[in-house]
Amino acid sequence: MANSILEVKGIKLAFGGVQAIDDCSFHIEEGTITALIGPNGAGKSTMVNVISGTYRPDEGHVIFDGKDVTRMPNYARAQHGLLRTFQISREFANMTVLENLLVVRQGQVGESLFGALFRAKSWQAQTKELVAEANEILNTFGLYRLRNEYAGNLSGGQKRLVELSRAVMAKPRLLLLDEPMAGVTPALIERLGQHILELNRELGISFVLVEHNLEVVEKICSRVVVMALGKQLADGTLAELRSNQEVIDAYLGGGARERVGS
Amino acid sequence: MSLILGYVATLLVTFFTYNIFVIGLNIQFGYAGILNFTVITFMAFGAYFYAVFVMPHANNASQVFYILGLHWPWPLAMLAGVVASGALGYLVGLIALKRLRSDYLAIVTLATGTLVYGLFGNNNKLFDGWSGLFNVNQPFQSVATNHPNEFSWIFVVFSGVVMLVVWLFANRLYASPLGRSMRAIREDQDVVDSFGRNSFKVRMLAMVIGSVIVGIGGVLTIQYIGALSPAGWTTGETFVVWAALLVGGRANNLGAIVGSLLVAVVFNEATRYIPQVPSHPNLIPNLRNVIIGGLVILSIWFRPQGVLPEKKASFLEVPLVDKYAQGFPGDEPENALSPAASEA
Ligand SMILES: Nc1ncnc2c1ncn2[C@@H]1O[C@H](COP(=O)(O)OP(=O)(O)OP(=O)(O)O)[C@@H](O)[C@H]1O
Ligand SMILES: [Mg+2]
Numbered sequence: 001m002a003n004s005i006l007e008v009k010g011i012k013l014a015f016g017g018v019q020a021i022d023d024c025s026f027h028i029e030e031g032t033i034t035a036l037i038g039p040n041g042a043g044k045s046t047m048v049n050v051i052s053g054t055y056r057p058d059e060g061h062v063i064f065d066g067k068d069v070t071r072m073p074n075y076a077r078a079q080h081g082l083l084r085t086f087q088i089s090r091e092f093a094n095m096t097v098l099e100n101l102l103v104v105r106q107g108q109v110g111e112s113l114f115g116a117l118f119r120a121k122s123w124q125a126q127t128k129e130l131v132a133e134a135n136e137i138l139n140t141f142g143l144y145r146l147r148n149e150y151a152g153n154l155s156g157g158q159k160r161l162v163e164l165s166r167a168v169m170a171k172p173r174l175l176l177l178d179e180p181m182a183g184v185t186p187a188l189i190e191r192l193g194q195h196i197l198e199l200n201r202e203l204g205i206s207f208v209l210v211e212h213n214l215e216v217v218e219k220i221c222s223r224v225v226v227m228a229l230g231k232q233l234a235d236g237t238l239a240e241l242r243s244n245q246e247v248i249d250a251y252l253g254g255g256a257r258e259r260v261g262s
Numbered sequence: 263m264s265l266i267l268g269y270v271a272t273l274l275v276t277f278f279t280y281n282i283f284v285i286g287l288n289i290q291f292g293y294a295g296i297l298n299f300t301v302i303t304f305m306a307f308g309a310y311f312y313a314v315f316v317m318p319h320a321n322n323a324s325q326v327f328y329i330l331g332l333h334w335p336w337p338l339a340m341l342a343g344v345v346a347s348g349a350l351g352y353l354v355g356l357i358a359l360k361r362l363r364s365d366y367l368a369i370v371t372l373a374t375g376t377l378v379y380g381l382f383g384n385n386n387k388l389f390d391g392w393s394g395l396f397n398v399n400q401p402f403q404s405v406a407t408n409h410p411n412e413f414s415w416i417f418v419v420f421s422g423v424v425m426l427v428v429w430l431f432a433n434r435l436y437a438s439p440l441g442r443s444m445r446a447i448r449e450d451q452d453v454v455d456s457f458g459r460n461s462f463k464v465r466m467l468a469m470v471i472g473s474v475i476v477g478i479g480g481v482l483t484i485q486y487i488g489a490l491s492p493a494g495w496t497t498g499e500t501f502v503v504w505a506a507l508l509v510g511g512r513a514n515n516l517g518a519i520v521g522s523l524l525v526a527v528v529f530n531e532a533t534r535y536i537p538q539v540p541s542h543p544n545l546i547p548n549l550r551n552v553i554i555g556g557l558v559i560l561s562i563w564f565r566p567q568g569v570l571p572e573k574k575a576s577f578l579e580v581p582l583v584d585k586y587a588q589g590f591p592g593d594e595p596e597n598a599l600s601p602a603a604s605e606a
Contacts, residue, residue: 052456078458092449095442099575103446104457108439111459113467116438117431123439131577139582148576170457 005030005174005206006082011050011060020046021057022230028174033200033207035217035238038227039251044210045087047227048176051208052084053077064174079106081173085180087210089159091166093152097143100151100162101134101169102127134169140195141165157184164192168199174206181213189213193220214238226251264411271414273527275486278421279479280526283503284510284518285432286475292513292572293441294468295448296359297368300375302499304347304473306382308480309490310389312336312343313398327387328395336401340481347477348470350374355469359462375497383492394491398484421482428475432515435471444468445513498551502526505554509561511568520569529553 004027013021021043028034036044049055051062053074061070064082092100108130110116110123138144141161146154151162160180167175177196181189197220199205211217217224218238226233226241228250234241241247283301290296298304316339319331334342358370383392401420405413435441446454447461454461484490502525510521530550539545561568 054452054456073455073460075455075458075460078456083458084456086453090450090453092446092453094449094572095445096575098577099442099446102439103442103454106458110439111443113440113471116435116440120434120438127439128578132582135582144582148574150574166457 003030004028005065006051006208007061007063008047008051009061009063011047011057011062013046013050013055013057019230021050023060024227024230024232025060026225026232026235028206028208029223030206031200031204032223033196033209033221035221035224036208036210036227037212037214037217037224037251038233042227043230044227045178046230048084048178048208048210052082052176054084078170081171082176083167083170083172083174084176085163085167085178087178087182089156089163091151091154091159091162094150096148097138097151097154097162098131098134098147100166101137102130104166104170105130106170134165137165137168142191157188160184161188161192164195168205171203172205174208176208176210178210179212180209181211181216189216196220268411268414271411271418272486273531274418275414275421275482276531277523277527278418278425279482279486280503280506280522281425281519282428282479282482283476284506284522284526285428285515286472286479287503287507288472288512288515288518289432289435289444289475290468290472292507292518293436293444293448294465295451296465296469296472297365298371298469298472299368299504300371300378300497300500301476301503302495302497303375303378304350304476305480305483305499306378306490306492306495307350308343308347308477309484310343310382310395311346312339312481313395313484313490314389315339315342316399317395317397326390326393326395328390329388336399336485339399340485343481344474344477347480348474350378351470351473352466354473355466359465359469375500379492379495379497390491392492394489394494395484396489396491398488398490400485400488417486421486424478424482428478429515429519432475436513436515440464440467448513501551502530502554505558507568508558509568511570511572513572514568514570517568517570517572524569525554525557529557 006028008027009025011021011024012019024043024047036047038044046055050057053069053072053076057070061068063069064077064080067080069077069080069082092103095103108123109119109126115123135144135147138147141164143158143161143165146158151159154162160183164177164180167177181192184192193216196207196209200207209217209221222237223235224238224241225235226247233250234244234247236244283305286304287298287301290298314328314330315332315334316336317328317331318333320326320328332339354371354374358367382389385391386393389395400413402413402416405416443454443459443464447464451461451465454464506521506525507518508521509525510519511517
């Protein structure tokens, strides 16, 4: 069995009276693309927030790459390669698309005050390299010609692409994608799916994909974790889950069935 | 003739020091999105601490009281004033930047300003209370006492050089990866955090750098005039600096300069020389505030980004290795996954 890069154990988190996550456990294997599915309000986004460190769970542990990161602030987790995107696009609106990408690369010379002031030659050279790298990523995502546009001026779908290319620029080991395909045209969904597959195969990035579109899940995810009412309900391949009565009742049996068929 | 020369020198020094204030605020607000509503308190900190480090021990017989009185040489005292102002920035940052969002931070800065104002004014053992400090040792002291006009022009050059250094510093910071992080934090702090930057640290850096720069402006102010009392740093002065930044254009240091020229020099100074109305001594200063307020409203209404908006970043064009020149892999899914296509 492959190493698990991520493990969540017995996570509980309540918002006032709402038990958003109720004793949920699962693991993600290194180098895989795993889908996290479940009905609206199942607690998927909350789980992404717990894993990335945006929320602290009331109980339970998050273990990333063998380390217990439950008490680690989100930026420190990101420094270890655990990154996430947001369900609603959160681009840096008044910065260009290219800058959006440049910001997120860690370990730049000019990040410290000393480096910024006294090692200008060095960070200028580095920025030049990063621009070349960012341009390539943008080209992959079809954003190259928009690279000097303010990110805030892009369309909803283009912002989703910025969100994803920015995450790629940050060189994650595990990337949590919260509904990256929401509000994106079918043609683009196809392409995004292909990009995710490629990133997984070429760069070895592991993915957790929160996604309602089961067609996409079927195409690119090797394993599926189902959440309902804040709990982990089942996991396995989508084919296995299709024959699981509990899953059908909770999720597949609802409106999602039409989408599977479409 | 010499009167006009002296006046022009004073205008230039005012222009330079306001530039420094506005650039300091620009780093806090324009770069990092920090709402500092008590800019002038940092100016006062720089000025007062410079004064008590440079002046000799307080002479109790003269009924002027102040702390320290170390009689340091002026360059060292200048440093002390700047450090004091930076330290205040750090303290406010500790209280406000860790947990509070920008609107609450704004309230904390306002509260700090009011608190410091009351404390420094009412306690006459600190910086001589409401009467303030005067006869503060100036740089180039012998020139200052014997040839005031020459002093003014020497100081124009001195403050101009300081301003130039601040300007170069601010621009380098803006273009650097650190400056880029600051601007990203201004756009969305949480996202910056979730990409592995400790946004608290970066915001703190912007807060302290801004405070230090405003402190430098404060030291220059008191060095030039040789005196400062609380009447010289009322809350209203903070809004002159804000007005200059908003009218000129935030996140653009050239805009900051245009703003301080327009607001701090042209409007502020021009209205100063309108003759007083004897029956209403406060009429003109109040009118000045009305005019500046109106200017801000007009500029926000018609040019929300300021006269000179933030410049769009441009990078040297780097040739693109066009891996997907023939279209996107999504168009031909099979092909995209073959080894040939994945080879760059
Ligand atoms: N910040 C919050 N404050 C209060 N309640 C919250 C908060 N965030 C989530 N919840 C609640 O927690 C539950 C789980 O929400 P969550 O957003 O995680 O669902 P989800 O599985 O991502 O749903 P969707 O598929 O619609 O995105 C919901 O009942 C929601 O109302
Ligand atoms: Mg969600």
